[in-house]
Structure formats: structure tokens, C-alpha cells
Amino acid sequence: MKSLDRLFLQLPFRPNEITHVSTAAGVVPVLVVELSASPGRQELFLIPVSGEFGQGQSPDFATLPVALMRLSASGQIQEVNRMAQELLGGPVAADTTLDQLMLGLGRPIPDWLKEAVDAKTAPRSEFLRLVSRDREVFVQVTLCPVLQGGQIGLVAVLNDATELKTLEAQFVQSQKMQAVGQLAGGVAHDFNNLLTAISGHCDLLLLRHDQGDPEYGDLVQIHQNANRAAALVGQLLAFSRKQTLRPEILDLRDTLSDLIHLLNRLVGEKVTLTLSHDPVLKAVRADKRQLEQVLMNLVVNARDAMPKGGEIRIETEVVSLQEPLERDRATIPVGEYVTVRVRDEGVGIEPDRLQKIFEPFYTTKRTGEGTGLGLSTVYGIVKQTGGFIFVDSVPGKGSEFTVYLPAFHGRDAESAQMPAAEEVPTSKHGEGVVLLVEDEAPVRAFASRALRLRGYTVLEADSAEDALRLLEDPDLTVDVFVTDVVMPGLDGPTWVRQALTARPQVRVVFVSGYSEGAFGEADADIPNSVFLPKPFSLNQLTETVHRQLH
Template sequence: MTDVSFPPLSLGQTAATLSARAPVIWLLAAIASVAGGMVSANPLQIILGFTALTLGMLALLLSGAALLRRRALRERLSAFHDLTLNDDQPVFLTDLDGRIEVQNAVAESLFARQPDDSALTILGLYVAAPRDVLVMMRRIAMGEGRAVHALNGSSCPTLRLVVTKVGSDGLMWRLAPVAGETMTEAETIDDSCLPERGSLDSVEAYFDSLPVPMLQIDRTGMIEKANRRARNLLEDTEVVGQGLSSVVEGLGRPVREWLRDAFEGRGLHRPEVVRLAPDHRELYLQITLDQLGTGDDMRLVAILNDATELKTLEAQFVQSQKMQAIGQLAGGVAHDFNNLLTAISGHCDLLLLRRDEFDPDFADLEQINQNANRAASLVGQLLAFSRKQNLRPELLDLRHSLAELTHLLNRLVGEKVHLTFSHDPALLPIRADKRQLEQVIMNLVVNARDAMPGGGQIEIGTQVETLEQPYIRDRVEVPPGVYVVVRVKDQGVGITADKLPKLFEPFFTTKKTGEGTGLGLSTAYGIVKQTGGFIFADSEVGVGSTFSLYFLARKDEKCRAAAVTQQPESVSHARGNGAVLLVEDEAPVRAFAARALRLRGFTVVEAENGEQALELLQDPTLSVDIFVTDVIMPGLDGPSWVRQALVGRPDTKVVFVSGYSEESLTETQASIPNSIFLPKPFSLTQLTTTVQNQLG
């Protein structure tokens, strides 16, 4: 049998009990005073008597309420005594606000309760949000008579918190192990647990066994206590005695300033994200501070949570936003440049038509034309990064493609570097743009060459790999399937670990200033991703680097010869015929295209936008055989106005031109009959030949 500690009555309580009859005496005196005043006809005595009567009745009501409360308390104490008579677990009684009224001897020995303590004080030892638990348990117990909250942890047995309604305004709290019982669906479970009974012998042992990582910090910022979970999280058994500012560093403001604000009562209960000091491992922590004690004895309690995954996701999101913004910028710049380059190279073609190689201006015009083509290649790199370039995918056997590229690659690497190839005998075909894939391989080989200034060996290998499970690395998940993997391996200086995550960013380069544009790897990345593949980089300083490209294998398809997609660049003097409606918002491009088509014998009607084109087509006498239109224009875009025009002229052929990729037009173009695509920049011959072929 366990004794129950009942609070003794104080002198004040005894006096209050003895004076409980006072309101009755005052009430009788007031009645007598009123009666006497009425007999003697004394108005003043009557008023005073009624005043005393009112006060007496009020005192009587208050005294009655106090008596009811004391009676309810006696009933709760009696019920508590009966319920805990043989209980060897900690039990305590509270009112509805959680104020502790009485507790049994077991609870007294475990918790050493102070007069001002409440259930929150005890619950705060075991759960991170004691007020939430108190409100939840009170609501359930008052409604259903009993509430159960299971405290279930992996490192200790399951324990149960049982709250029972006592009387009309009392709650009895009991903590006990489940001892093999099974939780019912009505019982709530969280990831906390009470410490083992043996660890409750001292405050230090109890603090150390708390289920939440916690620190206690003094006014100087020194860590006074760190429980077991906190030491494990920080991976530092000697953290006690160190300053918090030497263990973690703030991401926004100094740790000392943050602690100073917390001691002054500012920023409490608001999580702050910090990072473990640089000489430790990569770990982000979310720390919530609260005050403990008052005055000079005040301490801060810090609750720690691992926020590394959260910060990683945030960094990934910021990185994706940055790359998307740069990609949009690159795509927009490339589109405008393609318009300019179309006009420059086009007018060069017009001038070259009237000159031969013996003309003194011929060499200058050729230089302009060649540099315009080089600029177009650079713009192509921007489009590749933004994944808006023009791809012509076809089935490729990489053994044949790399064999055709061998001669060019050997010229690129020079005499000091030896290039070797190895292929899987059972290599499967892939679907990719042959020209763009060659660009990727050349970029990787050039980087490998530059990483070996003293010479060395570059190995290019292909093999088939089957992924049974998703392959996750570098924030990317490669789905299961059969892949053709291309690896380019060098014996260069290697890349440091801090630079590896930035390798594929545009304009980032590990080369010296002036030796690299920073577009090579970002271009390769864009081409591979637009093809539907994956690219990864592995490197070790002083050993070398390996770039791995994953392309989905096409097992059920056979390779076929690639169709010729580029128009011949030689100047053709073939005459065309037909009426062309040319719609282009860029005046220089429109001027060049109109002159080029007229020189080849076409009749050309010009419009600067889709609205003007539709207005011209309202004339029934206007004969048009083909529409040549830009895709992106202010107002109505190319596909929009063409759809409207084809309602009245359904047999008209269409040529779409754009500085963006055909990919962005594919779905729209598929719904428009008799239409083809011509990418910018285009030459005079490409334009006229495309129009003639579409008409023919």
C-alpha cells in the first residue's frame, strides 16, 4: 500500500472555514436593522439596513460557492485516495487548468513538485509540446471520462499516460508502462518515451535520457548540459563546456547576438536554422530556445532538430530556379541573336551573288559570313544549355558514330595525348541527334585534353547497363531500365569536391581566366538532358576525371541511315515560281528573305505580323501558294494566324521559321497540314530551296 500526501490546512484556510458563518450573521443583522427602521420610521436606518442586506446576500452567495469548491475538492481528494490506494505508479491530481492539487508518494519522489508546479511541468519532461498534450487529454477526458496517450519509443518500453475525469472539474494523471498491452485505435502514439525507472534517480540521468536532443546554455553562451541524443546528433561527446558559437554558426546573424536576444525574452519558441561549425561535418540544425529559471540563475534550453534534408531541398529548389532563369535568359538572347545573324549572313549571301572570287570585296564578305557562322555556333551552345535547340533525333549505333569521329578527335587532342576506344560487343542503339552528340563528345574530349597539359591517355568506352532499381545520385534519379553508357575518362589533374556540383553551370570553369568560356559542359548537359539522358561527373584530384552519359537503349529498333537534314550550302541558281506570303516582325530578316525569294523568281507579299497577314488575305483576288511565317511574334503568333487563314485557304502550304527549337512547335505543327520547319539562322539557299521543295 502506498501513502497519499494530502496538503494540510493552513491557518488562513482554518480561519476561512470558521468565518463561513459570518455572512449569515450579517444577513440576520441587516434584516433586524431594516425591521427596526420601519418600526421607528427612520429612513436612514432603512437605507443602511437594505445596503447591509444586499452585502450580506452577496457574501452568502460567495461563501456558498467557496463551500461548493471545498466540497468538490474533498470529493476529488477522497476519490483520488480510493483510486491510488494500491498504485505503485506516479499519479497526481489537477484542476482543469492543470494546477496540481495532490500527488501520491511515488510522484512526489520522482518529480519533487514545487507549490507552483502544474501538469505542464511534468509533461514538459517527456514531450516537446506539453500544452498541446494537456489540452488534448483534457478535452477527451471531460468528454469521454478517460483519455489515453501512448508514449512509444524505440529505445525504451512503451508507456501509457492515462487521464481520468474526477468529479466535475478534476483530472487524475497516471504514468505507467504498458507491460505488453496492445494499443487500441483510440490511443494516440508519438515518437517519445519516458525514461526507464532506474534513470529517474537523479535529475542529470533523467535529463540525459530525454527523447529529444537538448542543450542547456548559461548566460556566457557556454553549453552546461547536453543529453545523449544531442551528443549523438552533434557527434561530439565533449560538447559540454564549449561555447555554442564555437559549435554552430548562424546563417543570418551571429550566434552570440541570437542568444543575447533569447535571454532578454526576444525570439523565444521561434526556430532558428544554424550550421555546424566548418571543421565539423555538413549538418544543419533547427534550434528552438526557451528560458529556464529567472534572474541570474536563468538558463536557456535548446531543442535541436536535424534540418539537413530541409536545407538540401531548399538548395535544390534555389538551384533549379537559378538554372531555369538562366536558361530562359539564354533562350531569349539566342532567339534575338538568331534573328540578327539571319539578317547578317543573308545579306552577305545577297552580296556574294553579284561577286566572284576575283572581286576585291569577295574575301571580306567571306570573312563576315564565316564569323556569322561561328556566332551561330555559339548561339547554338546557348540554346543547347536552355534546351531549346533544334534536335534531329535518329537511331544511332555509337560504335559507328564514334568511329566516324575518331579522325577529328585525334586532331583535337594532339600528339601528347593518346585516345583509345572500347565498345560493348552487344551494344544497343540509342535515339539522339548525331551532330549534337558529336558536339558533346568533342567538348568532353577537349576538357580531358586540357586537364593533361603534360599528355596522357583518354579512354572512351561504351557498354550496356541494366538498372533493376532506380539509380540515385547528384540529386537525380535514373529510372530502372536498359541504358547505353558512354564514359570519357582522363588522367588529368582532377577536380576538387567543392567544384564538382557547379561543373554544369553556365560560365563556370576550372580553367584560368581567358582559357575557357564555361559553356562546354553546360552545353553538353543541355544536349544530354534534351535527348532524355543523364550525365554525371566523378573526379579525384591527381588521378583524373570520368564523365558518364546514360542514354535509354532502343532494344526493339534497328538503326538506319540518317537522313540528310541540312540543305546544301552551295549557291543554287534554280528558278522557282509561286506566290509567297512572307510574315516576319523583324524588318532586316523580312527584307533579306523577300529579296532572296524574289531573286529566285517567287512573287512575294510582305506582312509584319499575323493581323496584317489576315487582313491581306481578305482580298479574294490575292493568290497565295505558300505561307512563310515566323513563329514568335507580337500579337498573333505564327500558328494562330495560320489556322485562321487555312479556314478559307485550306490547300496553302506552310513554312514555319524560328530562332527557337522545333520541339516547342512540334505539337502545334502536327495539327497544321502541309507544314514544315526551318530553323534560324538560315542562308539564302536554305530558304529558297525549302520553299521550292515545299511547293514542289
């Protein structure tokens, strides 16, 4: 605006008084605040006002319809109007400075105030967090220099930015959880390859030592600790939702009934465990072993939150949603769900920790008391099962974890069951030709030796391309393909489909450090194929091949 007479209906105007200006919406009353004045230049701040004010009148600063504060150049708060007090949560004590009221600028607030007073740049908003509130409240603060009695001061315009910052934090959190999940899945895949080689070669050594051998105990220790490491890797895969699930139709009343004796031992004598079931509880489709892991982890966390004892309640209920339920960062679709609530009377969780509670390696326990993978494992299993999990907590009163699982509505529950493969205690000798395709040399070395020990003829290839070149020989007979899923170049399902066009009778065993679903539906159209997750033992490998051939 180059000419004030095109804006103001009457000149001259007076700072800190009401005047009327022309806008696209018509004539409106505004409060005129002079930001700065210099030869040939004048900066004004116009604040729309409501109510009946005549030309030249000054409204009461306290009643302005904008949240405002008057500050000295040093940041001392001189006046706070009514709307600002509502935003700040009440009156501000005398002699309070801005840095005592707000935090989170990322640099000293006095430096920001000095920049605003010097008016070196245009007014810029900053997002700050209020101090000493029972919940997080964010405000957008814009500082404008003004002339007050010949001295430069500041007017702070406040806007409630809590919803905006909450949405931003939720987005950042979801991105972080996704990134950490991808990292966890990748790390778990690499560790599973290492553990397959370690435990596999340990199996080979155990075959050559009896229990009276001095080294036998050491080998058993290596094997047991490799299995413990595999369990931790399984928790990482659970969080990243890349583990192999064996879903079956479950009645949670039966699942909890089978588990209650173990849970009672876990909680100890000082804690009472109480169950409450919905009388018309619906079935769910889930991996029983993993669902038991979810319940045990939640109960153990509840127990740890009550060092002096108390009651843990586990409640099941059928919930029917007629419209989508939006909560935290999730939206639960319309449908019928079975909910499991685990409630304790413990110390509770601070609000600033609730957002991080499902992150891997995040724990409130002392060093050595936990891995920080318990709740992240619960989160991953529930999400991979198609469910949702939420937490409510009041510090000093307790916490409640609520799990939503989709109710199962299949006609024949038995037909939908997918029981886990049966474990066979001893491995049989076999005969046949196995084409082993594995890019990890230690894993390939163990697998080939294990299969040869059981009587199989083994052909090795370190890539899919090498395997296809071997199969170009029409005189070569192969009975089983044992192949990794994820490899450089062609992946397992891709090269197997190509090979089966000329050899449709060959059986297939896919192995991977990822889960069975890591390659989507790529193996769905591959006949006579099974999946063996890493890390696998000598017996598990040879028995899987034996079952494929027989």
C-alpha cells in the same frame, strides 16, 4: 496549461530532475528544465527520457536521448552530450564558441544568442551549417534560456536537418535551372533574329563584291563572326532544350570510331584515350552531330582537368533497370539504357561545386579559357534526347561523367532515321509567289530581298492578321507561305491552318529562332510544311523555298 497539478503527478517538482507527467499516451518520465521565471509566470521545457529513473533523480546529461549542448550566455560551449557529439562528428574542444562550430545564420550569432538570453520572443529554430566537415551537414538549433546556479545560460537542442536542407537545395536548384533555361531560350530566340538580319544583309553585300574588292575581307570577317555567334546561341538553345534535333538510329561504337581521330587530336600527346565497349551494345536514337558534341565536350573537360597528362577512359555499357533509379534530382524510369562513362584522373571537383557544374556560364577555368557553356550544352542535349547525366568526383583523384540514353528497340532502324536536310551549294532561280509573314522588320527586309533576287514575287506582311487580310482577295495567287512561328497575335501554325482551308495547295515554310518543337505538335497536321531554323543564310532560304515548289 494553466494549472501544473493537472500535468505533474507530484508537486513541487525540481528543475534538472526527473518527474512524471500525464499525457494522452499515459504517464511518461520527463526531465524538467526551467527556461525563465518571473512574478506570476513560469516557463518550463520538458524533455522525454528513456531508461529507469526514479522520481526526483537526475539523469546523466551525457545519456539523454536528445542532442543537447549547454552554453554560456556569450555562446561558449560548456557541455555536449553523447547524441550531440555524434551529430557534430566528435567531441568539442574546450573554450569553443558556437560561432566557431557553426555558420550560415545570415546575421551575427552573438546577436541571436542575446535575443535568446533576453527571452524577448518565443524560442525559434535556426538552420546552421557545421564548420570543417568533409560533407555539408546542417543542424536545426533551438536555443532556450535556463537558470544555472542563479545565472542565465542557454540549452541548445539540435536536430539533424541535412536531408531537409538537401531536398530544399535540390528544389531551389531545379527551379533555378528551369528559370535559366527559359531565359536562355528567350535570349537565343532574340539573338537569332538579330543574327539572321546581320548575316543575311552581309550575304547581300557579298553578292555585290568580288574577292579583289578592298571591302570583301571585312565582309567575310563579319560573316564568320556572325556564324560564331550563331554557334554560341546554339549552345544556349541546347541548354534550354529548344534546339532542333535530327535524330537517327546510332550505334555508339560506330559513332566513337568515327570520332576517335578528332578526339585524339583534341587531347594532345600527354593524354591517353582508351575506349571500352559492351560487346552487345544496343542502338540509340539521337542526333549524331549533337551526340558528338556531347562526347567532345566531356573529353575536353577531362583533358583540361589533367594539365600534367593522364588517361581518359570512355566506356559504353547496356544497363537494364528493373526498378526506377533515383539519383540527385532525377528519377530514371524502368527500362534498358545505353550508358557512356567518361572518366579522368584529374584534379576532381569540389563537392560544393558539383551542384552548379551544369549551370550555364559557370566555369572553374580562368577568364578567357572558357565560356562556361560546355557542360550546360551537354546537359541540354542529353535531356532533350530523353537521357540523363550524372557526375561523380573525388578531389585529387578524378571525375566520372555518366550519360544514360534510352536503348532503341524499333524493328526497322532505317525507317526511323531522320537525316538532316542536304546542303545544296548553289541556289537556283525560281518563279512563283511567296507570301512572307515576319514581325521582325530587319529579318523581313533581308528575306524579301533574297527571294526577289532569285526571281520570286514576294508579298510582305508584318503579322498573321495582315496576311489573312491579303488572302481575302480571291484573285490573289500564292504558291508558298514563308512565316515566322512566334508572333504577336496569331502564331504561325494558327493562321496557316486558317489560310489552308481555302488554299489547300499552298506549300509552307516555317521559320523561327526557337526549335522545330517549340510549338509542340501544332504543325503535325499541316501538310506540305517544312521548318527552317534561324539564323539562315540567303542560300538556305531560297533553296528551301525552291525545294517546296519542286
